Amino acid sequence: MQQPIMTIEAGACPAPVPLPDCAEREWTRIAIARLQDDGRRSADTHLLKPLFRGLKGISVYLKDESTHPTGSLKHRLGRSLFLYGICNGKIRQNTTLVEASSGSTAVSEAYFAQLLGLRFIAVMPHSTSRQKIEAIQSFGGECHFVDRANDVYDVAIRIARETGGHYLDQFTNAERATDWRGNNNIAESIFHQMEGEEFPIPEWLVMSAGTGGTSATLGRYIRYKNLETRLCVVDVENSAFYDAWRTGDLQVTASGSRIEGIGRPRVEPSFVPGVIDHMIRVPDAASIAAAHVLSERLFRQIGGSTGTNFFGLCWIAANMMKAGRQGSIVTLICDGGHRYTETFYNPDWLRENGIDIDPYRRMLDRFLDHGEFLPPV
């Protein structure tokens, strides 16, 4: 509701009138307070340090983002996108919220929408895991499905228009809704938790890309803080990011990833190639094998994208060892494995998708126990 504008002209000062009461601002204040309360109730996430006999001179750290109230690193993004939308005046009392998602973000956003009493509609591919759909619904969110991963954007925009709602648009806003200089972002938390370690400044950070927002925050932060740490982004099969980074062509497209949460059919606006020092592309069989191997060694299941991260970390570790370098490497546990019992942890699904993880499992076990990084056989 726009208030009438009053102009004050020289020499004609009008008599005082009642100022607008801006009742809408009261909802904004309560909403921001609710989000701050959620932040206060949350502790920082653990930085795990598993030991692997074969990795001499290399310290491995895993930032465990699976322990957030909504089960993934998207809890941070969800909170940031809500703050961003409210502070920009886009999210108000009774605003319907719409998002395009492969699932994790929608789970976190449904949680925050419920916290604020707002309607939330997630647009997702049919392939989204049952557990994520159930989580969204348990927070009162509505799910709208599309056949092709590439259709989520247009359908979300259309639903937002039809409902007079707000498209949260994680793929555009992830990189800008997060305070990259600090303010307790994930990079600041990692470097703070590393302070007392043997190698406190990591040689490498390793991270996969979904929106690209987390890698953008990490890459910007290490530059801003003038650190020697380098950033390796790991991509997956059928994703546009790797080719875009290698060729500089941001228009490349791909068919869409099987590793939920990462790998995109297009180069998302939140993907910031300029802050990435190195990229590798990991086969899906290697990502899933790495998820299995790491789950066994942590005594709990982790998600597929964490497998991609861990395979990338092993590859970096192998190269450091070969070069005779010592140091630390940090990556993320993005979410837990309970969301993927019907896919990555289901032998039938693996067989139907023609994915044989055993050669990569043997390869990783040999590396972690004996330090030999040999091609899969």
Ligand SMILES: *Cc1c(COP(=O)(O)O)cnc(C)c1O
């Ligand atoms: C979103 C997501 C990622 C990637 O994080 P971005 O910051 O979006 O690049 C990795 N794993 C999972 C499970 C995710 O949901």
